[in-house]
Amino acid sequence: MRGWIGYFGRFYASMAENALYYVEDTLVRWAMGKYKKLKGRKAKAGRWLASIAKRVPMFMVHWQICQKPAVG
Numbered sequence: 809m810r811g812w813i814g815y816f817g818r819f820y821a822s823m824a825e826n827a828l829y830y831v832e833d834t835l836v837r838w839a840m841g842k843y844k845k846l847k848g849r850k851a852k853a854g855r856w857l858a859s860i861a862k863r864v865p866m867f868m869v870h871w872q873i874c875q876k877p878a879v880g
Contacts, residue, residue: 809869828870832857 816824839853840846846853861871 813870831870 813824816827835857836850836853839857840848840850846856860867865871
């Protein structure tokens with residue numbers, strides 16, 4: 809993913825940005841399905857994901873590069 813972000817971020821930034829939003833949205837939907845407390849609560853799941861991004865930014869490559877999650 810790091811290489812993909814590096815290439816498309818440089819030569820086709822709008823596509824990279826849309827793809828990162830898609831990845832974040834997919835992570836939010838995964839969290840909503842995985843945890844009962846987040847089921848049906850997209851905003852809460854986004855905040856939960858953002859809190860993880862703040863605590864452990866090295867967990868996901870796009871969090872390291874973008875400095876903040878796209879959702880939440």
